[in-house]
Structure formats: structure tokens, C-alpha cells
Amino acid sequence: MASIKDVAAEARVSVATVSRVLNSHPSVSEEARTRVLAAVEALGYRPNAVARSLRTAQTRTLGLVISDVLNPYFTELARFVEEEARALGYSVIIGNADERPELQDHHIRTLIDRRIDGLLVSPADGGSPLMRDVALGGTPMVFVDRWIPGIDVPVVRADGTGAVKDLVAHLHGLGHRRLAIIAGPAATTTGNERVEAFREAMRGLGLALPDAYIGQGDFQAASGRRATERFLALAEPPEVVFAADNLMALGALDAIRARGLRVPDDIALAAFDDIPWFVHTDPPVTAIAQPTADLARAAVRALADLIEGRTPQSVTLPARLVVRRSCGGAATNQRSDR
Amino acid sequence: MASIKDVAAEARVSVATVSRVLNSHPSVSEEARTRVLAAVEALGYRPNAVARSLRTAQTRTLGLVISDVLNPYFTELARFVEEEARALGYSVIIGNADERPELQDHHIRTLIDRRIDGLLVSPADGGSPLMRDVALGGTPMVFVDRWIPGIDVPVVRADGTGAVKDLVAHLHGLGHRRLAIIAGPAATTTGNERVEAFREAMRGLGLALPDAYIGQGDFQAASGRRATERFLALAEPPEVVFAADNLMALGALDAIRARGLRVPDDIALAAFDDIPWFVHTDPPVTAIAQPTADLARAAVRALADLIEGRTPQSVTLPARLVVRRSCGGAATNQRSDR
DNA sequence: CGACGCCGTGGAATCGATTACACGGATGAT
DNA sequence: ATCATCCGTGTAATCGATTCCACGGCGTCG
Structure with a gap:
């Protein structure tokens, strides 16, 4: 796979110039820019996100640890989280804890090892030492849906x-x-x-x-x-x-x-x-x-705020009753929401 | 976050030795090993997966692009894929295409940029040029459930x-x-x-x-x-x-x-x-x-085979009819599978 | 007793990007 | 005309790991 050096060679400029073009740095001549762009096109070059992350110390990636992917509530949450994150320029890596604390810890650990920029968690339990360490250790973290008392991070919930x-x-x-x-x-x-x-x-x-x-x-x-x-x-x-x-x-x-x-x-x-x-x-x-979509959006925004140095807000939104027939009587409020 | 250098300093050895201990290379004295392990413990050191991936050119990560997370069939598939991948020492990053080809391409692109070791795809369409390029470009790839005629990669399906x-x-x-x-x-x-x-x-x-x-x-x-x-x-x-x-x-x-x-x-x-x-x-x-679980397992194994240089197998498993009441008559085969 | 090989170790190159710094040339102000 | 400034560019350091190579010390064998 072509690297920035190959592009530089092809365009007869230095790697620095290639990097500048790619990051739309102002100090590049029109001449150089077009040559670089042509070379990128010719080689089918795509920047290596791994190398970039190593250098910049950010991955533009959020970790989302949910308690159970088979639960439609959480997959819906995950879907909206990814949507909002994408809008903000982040990717999302989902970890499924299957309601098992040790699996939850496993995912948190691998996400941290990958140096994700922030963590969105819906804890499956009362909080492992690991979770505590991560929160204290400075990794931006937000709880969504469920939270853990005593760990001081923003909470977004209904x-x-x-x-x-x-x-x-x-x-x-x-x-x-x-x-x-x-x-x-x-x-x-x-x-x-x-x-x-x-x-x-x-x-x-x-x-x-x-x-x-x-x-x-x-x-x-x-x-x-x-x-x-x-x-x-x-x-x-x-x-x-x-x-x-x-x-x-x-x-x-x-x-x-x-x-x-x-x-x-x-x-x-x-x-x-x-x-x-x-x-x-x-x-x-x-x-x-x-209000799953709103919760997801609020959670991602809070996390992005935390990552980007703004002050995040805890959010609590009201849930609402949807009456159907399973309790008897006439269903007065037949909303299907979909 | 502590790096390998910090560990080396703490243990009074070189980074090379630390790396050897961490990768259980045989040529390390017992003496050095215990000192390194102690330092790792003391500093709470965790290897940086980004740096490691850059150097080794592998991420031990699989990409899974599914057509729709809100479809229970696919979330079940995703769950089993992750399970099998974990057993084989891989992580999984899920990309949800929402049945939209352009979203599918977006996810494939970001997964490739992250240099995932292999790609598991259930294509939402007939195959974009991008997908073709990726398959031809040498990224290990396996189709699961759906496939694209003319792209020569293993297919695991029912x-x-x-x-x-x-x-x-x-x-x-x-x-x-x-x-x-x-x-x-x-x-x-x-x-x-x-x-x-x-x-x-x-x-x-x-x-x-x-x-x-x-x-x-x-x-x-x-x-x-x-x-x-x-x-x-x-x-x-x-x-x-x-x-x-x-x-x-x-x-x-x-x-x-x-x-x-x-x-x-x-x-x-x-x-x-x-x-x-x-x-x-x-x-x-x-x-x-x-047979979702079997499909998932077979797909992951085929992909791992491809990545690790073995010969992968396409797999086709039979689906089966489960009769319930929605077609009338008596339900003869009341299996609920769960 | 000398040479050879092995073992444990460290130095340094390397992966692919970003970015501080230096430098030459052009421009503008005085 | 002179000097400061700015612009475009390149060189090189850096991120945190892995790994090749060299080296010193020691054991073994001839």
C-alpha cells in the first residue's frame, strides 16, 4: 500500500509538503498542491490512520461499551450513537458486554489499548476497579442509560x-x-x-x-x-x-x-x-x-465536549408511557413510534 | 500514559529487553524478566496498540460491515462473529451500512484506513468499485450471508x-x-x-x-x-x-x-x-x-485462514423451516430455538 | 590454551505520519 | 538600497513499539 513517501516521490516534493496538502495547510503553492493531488490519485493513496494516530496522539474514535447487543434498545442506541459520532467526525467501536462484567472489562481494556479518544459506557455492573481507574486516569468518559454512583463523569439518561x-x-x-x-x-x-x-x-x-x-x-x-x-x-x-x-x-x-x-x-x-x-x-x-435517539446524541455530544476541552453536560430526559392492550381496557394512546 | 521507555527506565534495562519480556521472547534472563514485570506493574503500563500496529503492520482486528444493525438477524450474526474472533485473538469493528451503499463504502474506507487485517462483508448492494478494489487490492475479505458475483472471495452463507x-x-x-x-x-x-x-x-x-x-x-x-x-x-x-x-x-x-x-x-x-x-x-x-452461529463461526475462520496464509473454505449451510401458526393449520413443528 | 558459539543485552533503524525549525527568495516599507 | 517579513519548501525529530545486528562474557570442544 502506497505511503506518503511514495506520493512525495511521485509528485517530486517532500513528505512535508504532501502532508500539508492532505491537511489543507495554507502554505502550499497551487503548483505543488495539484501535483500532490495528482500523485495521490495516481497511486490510490490513502493515509495510514495508525501512523497518524501515533503521531497526533488522537484516534478520532469513540468506544461504546453496551450491556447487550441482542437487546433492541441497545442496538438502537448504538445506531444513533454512531450516526451522531460520524456527524462529528468520529468513528465508533462497539464492545458488547453481554451483561457480563468480565467481558465488559475486556472490552474496556482493549479500547484503552487502542487509545480511543473517549469512552461511552452503559455499565453492566456496579463498576470494576478497572472502570474506576480509567475514569480517574483521565480518559474522557460518559455514562449513558446506566451509571455508577461515585464515579464522577457526565451521565446521560432517561x-x-x-x-x-x-x-x-x-x-x-x-x-x-x-x-x-x-x-x-x-x-x-x-x-x-x-x-x-x-x-x-x-x-x-x-x-x-x-x-x-x-x-x-x-x-x-x-x-x-x-x-x-x-x-x-x-x-x-x-x-x-x-x-x-x-x-x-x-x-x-x-x-x-x-x-x-x-x-x-x-x-x-x-x-x-x-x-x-x-x-x-x-x-x-x-x-x-x-427517547433513545436524543439520549444517544446528547451522550456523544457530552463526550465530544469532554474530549475537545469544553464543559460537558449531564442530561436527563423524561421517558413516557405508551399504552397498548397488554394491561386490558381500551388502548387510548395507540402510538407505534415507527 | 506510561510508555515502554518509562518501563525500561524503571527496570533499568533497555526498551529492547522490555519488549522481549512482553512478547515472551526466550532470550531474557530471569533476573531481567522479574524486574521488568515489576516495573510494568508499578507503572500500570499497557502497550500502545497503535504503535505496535504501525511497526508490525498488523492490527489483529477484523472489520465487519453489515447491512443493518436494527435487523435482529444481523445483530445476532455480529454477536457470534465477535465471539469467534475473540476466541481467535482478534477484535472486531462493526460498520453499519443501514442498507445504504454509500454508507457501506464509507465504512469500508475507514476500516481500510485503519489497516484492519481482514474484512467480513454482507454487501448491501451489487458491489461498488471500491469493494472491487479492496478485494483485488489484497485485503483479506470474506462475504457472509450475501455476496457479489464476480468478486472472487470466499463466501459463507445459508x-x-x-x-x-x-x-x-x-x-x-x-x-x-x-x-x-x-x-x-x-x-x-x-x-x-x-x-x-x-x-x-x-x-x-x-x-x-x-x-x-x-x-x-x-x-x-x-x-x-x-x-x-x-x-x-x-x-x-x-x-x-x-x-x-x-x-x-x-x-x-x-x-x-x-x-x-x-x-x-x-x-x-x-x-x-x-x-x-x-x-x-x-x-x-x-x-x-x-444457522446464524455456525455461519458466523465459519466466516471468521475463513477470514482468519486467509489472513494467516492458510487456504480458506467457502461454506454453505442449509436453512430450515420452522412452522408456526401464521399460515394456518396446526403448527406441527413448534420449535422456538431459544 | 585458543577458537567458536551461544546467550543476554543494548543501540539503532524502522513503520508512516505530523510539525518545529531553518532556509532561500520575493515582496514591501522606509 | 537595505532590511524586515512572509511564503513555500525541505530536513529532521518525534510518537511507541519491534527487531536486526553487534558486542561482551562465558562455556565447550578440539
Whole structure:
């Protein structure tokens, strides 16, 4: 593959001049510029990003570590992150943690070794020593969706409390009183917050949330299935199951169907995270939608600000309730968002 | 960030010795080795992958260019690709083409600029000049899922003809005679092959496939919706719609529902690509499942073979029919695969 | 006892870019 | 006419690794 030297030779100028042309430095004669451009064209020259990065100590690359690529919420996030990053002149390297802390650390380490300019993380756990070191070590970092208390970096996330309150009110209005939740891992902020918002909303309506109605999940479908089976085996099963993410809702649906029960007649279902498929499930699932595109954009901008020396902003955007048929009653707000 | 020089100074040896220790070169005294290791530990040193790549002319990185991250089939593929690559000591950088040829070229270009060791591509189109140049230019390259005729690189893909034949037989057995297909872009191999297999299977049963029953799609949901609307507006609408990928099936479902029709009573639906959500749609969708994990593994191995100088193998694995309820009748083969 | 070879080590070249600095020539001001 | 300035250009240092080559010391063999 042709290097800058070959171009210089072909154009009969020095490598410095070639570099200047390529970086549109003003001090180059028209004469030299055209000769260099011709040589670039003739040789099909493309600058070596590796060499450039070594010299300039920047890669124009962002790392994005997400908890699970198979989760449509995260792939949507990833898509918008890449879009915004590209608009700002950055590439994105995605690391998929599969909700496994050690895989998350693996990806963070290789991203750091590649000297990415900044890191966007949606932590799968409470934060490893490595993550702490990276944040303290000066690598620009922004948390998106989930964050880790005690690590002082900007956080871009959705606030679901309002939407959860709306959901609980909606359920209460439909006559439901025994509400259960499948929580995410306690180590994640989204795991806790959603339970707390739920509990708080219920308390506001004078409803109790017994421990038996709190299932422990890990944001994966299988855990949603297990938790739901446990609910259904109770002497007094809940009337509603609220899953803290879309995959666990899928698992819940499995478990309910396996029991031969029907949604919403026998039991109602709602989920955090709205995804296109929820419109097409049987029945369509009531969900809390996050403003994914806006979150992605805000996160990338915050990270770019951090990298380029501006002051980044933490951002919190409201999530909103999308009512469909899985909780019973008429769907008043049939928005499909897509 | 500490460099190899800092480690050398700390350990009171030369950088050459540090490098030898790090690459487990035999010619290093035990004495020196322990001192270097101690220094590495003390400084929290991590080798700079950029510098190493420049020198060694390899990045131990694979590029994966997929047509659409929002398509669950491709994210599943991406997940397994990364898994296998990691097992072989490679990282993966994903480029999402969003089914847009110019975006695809953009990603190929930046991946090449980064000097990735090899490229895994599922082309979104018939092949740009750039793709041709890259293949000819000596960058190791393997096509996965889709390929481009005339570019001589290994291809790893699923063969759907058998499964399509099974599907058509299944539909025929259920009494359906007017079968329609929503095709993918003619520029993609998967776009054509699936139509051809379908046509062939129908011919085998003495059925005709009129042009009006061939909808032109682009593998995106919206096109599935449009094609289906056109089918439904025909004087004699089809009894079955077969979508050449899962997103177009989703669009078809939308269109059918918008018309107030029911699946499978009013019209049957089947799709190429099986995804977890098809188990939960209303009704569960009959689909043709590809052996995604095996495809991913085979593709990565072929690419690694190419990179490391072994002879790579093109691989074709059979897809298989998964019958659910969306075509009517009893679902005989209720496998959910997950 | 001398030569040869091996082992551990360090010096220095190298990968492909960017960029500080120097230099010659032209231009403009006084 | 003289000097300062500016412009276009080239030389060379540099980024952080790997690796070839040379060298000194030591063991072995003839």
C-alpha cells in the first residue's frame, strides 16, 4: 500500500509538503498542491490512520461499551450513537458486554489499548476497579442509560419516574391492585431506580409492594421467565407483571403462555423500554419509551465536549408511557413510534 | 500514559529487553524478566496498540460491515462473529451500512484506513468499485450471508432452497394456491435467490408466480408495508405473503393489521430469517431459520485462514423451516430455538 | 590454551505520519 | 538600497513499539 513517501516521490516534493496538502495547510503553492493531488490519485493513496494516530496522539474514535447487543434498545442506541459520532467526525467501536462484567472489562481494556479518544459506557455492573481507574486516569468518559454512583463523569439518561407513575395510575384505573415487578440486577442503577419509582408510585396510591412481588432478574429473557413462573406459583399471584426491560418482558410472555394463561385477561403485562416489536406481539405490549435517539446524541455530544476541552453536560430526559392492550381496557394512546 | 521507555527506565534495562519480556521472547534472563514485570506493574503500563500496529503492520482486528444493525438477524450474526474472533485473538469493528451503499463504502474506507487485517462483508448492494478494489487490492475479505458475483472471495452463507421448497409444500398442503413474495433488492444475492427458490418450488407444484405477486422490497419494514398494501389492493389478492426477511414481514404484518385483516384467517404470512420475536407475535410467524452461529463461526475462520496464509473454505449451510401458526393449520413443528 | 558459539543485552533503524525549525527568495516599507 | 517579513519548501525529530545486528562474557570442544 502506497505511503506518503511514495506520493512525495511521485509528485517530486517532500513528505512535508504532501502532508500539508492532505491537511489543507495554507502554505502550499497551487503548483505543488495539484501535483500532490495528482500523485495521490495516481497511486490510490490513502493515509495510514495508525501512523497518524501515533503521531497526533488522537484516534478520532469513540468506544461504546453496551450491556447487550441482542437487546433492541441497545442496538438502537448504538445506531444513533454512531450516526451522531460520524456527524462529528468520529468513528465508533462497539464492545458488547453481554451483561457480563468480565467481558465488559475486556472490552474496556482493549479500547484503552487502542487509545480511543473517549469512552461511552452503559455499565453492566456496579463498576470494576478497572472502570474506576480509567475514569480517574483521565480518559474522557460518559455514562449513558446506566451509571455508577461515585464515579464522577457526565451521565446521560432517561428519567422514568414520571412514566412509571403514569403506568401505575393507568393500571390502578383499570382496577388492578396486585402489581408485581421483575427488577434488573441490583448492581445497575436502572435495576434499582425502576423498582424504586414503581414502589413510590404504588405508595402514592396506597398500594403495598410485598417482597414476593419483586422478582430478581438480570435483564435477560430467561430471568424474566423464571421470575414470572415464581409469581404464577404464588397462592395469590399478581394481576400485573411489570418487567424492567424488554427482554425480561419477552420471558414473562413465555412463562405466561406456557401456563396456558392469556394476556391481558388472566394477567396484565407492561415493560420498560419500548421497541418496534411490542406493536406486533400478542397482545401489543404497553411500555415505557425512552427517547433513545436524543439520549444517544446528547451522550456523544457530552463526550465530544469532554474530549475537545469544553464543559460537558449531564442530561436527563423524561421517558413516557405508551399504552397498548397488554394491561386490558381500551388502548387510548395507540402510538407505534415507527 | 506510561510508555515502554518509562518501563525500561524503571527496570533499568533497555526498551529492547522490555519488549522481549512482553512478547515472551526466550532470550531474557530471569533476573531481567522479574524486574521488568515489576516495573510494568508499578507503572500500570499497557502497550500502545497503535504503535505496535504501525511497526508490525498488523492490527489483529477484523472489520465487519453489515447491512443493518436494527435487523435482529444481523445483530445476532455480529454477536457470534465477535465471539469467534475473540476466541481467535482478534477484535472486531462493526460498520453499519443501514442498507445504504454509500454508507457501506464509507465504512469500508475507514476500516481500510485503519489497516484492519481482514474484512467480513454482507454487501448491501451489487458491489461498488471500491469493494472491487479492496478485494483485488489484497485485503483479506470474506462475504457472509450475501455476496457479489464476480468478486472472487470466499463466501459463507445459508442455502435456503430446501427450506423454501418445504415452505411452499407446507403452504400448498394447507390449501393455499395464490402465493406472493416480497423480494429483497435485486442488487443483493439474497434478494434474488429467495425469489428464484420460491418460483422454482412453486413451479414444481404446478403453480404460477405472476409478476403482480412479486413485491419489490429493500429489506426494510416500510417496503414490506408498501408491497403488502399493493397486494391487498389487487382484484385477486394472494392468500399468502412470504417476506424475504424479517423486517419486511413486520411491515407486512402492519399493513395487514391496518386493513383490519387477520393472520392467518384472512391471509397467511411467512418470513425468511427466524428471530426470537416471531414466537411472540400475533400470531407466531412461520419462518426459515438460518444457522446464524455456525455461519458466523465459519466466516471468521475463513477470514482468519486467509489472513494467516492458510487456504480458506467457502461454506454453505442449509436453512430450515420452522412452522408456526401464521399460515394456518396446526403448527406441527413448534420449535422456538431459544 | 585458543577458537567458536551461544546467550543476554543494548543501540539503532524502522513503520508512516505530523510539525518545529531553518532556509532561500520575493515582496514591501522606509 | 537595505532590511524586515512572509511564503513555500525541505530536513529532521518525534510518537511507541519491534527487531536486526553487534558486542561482551562465558562455556565447550578440539
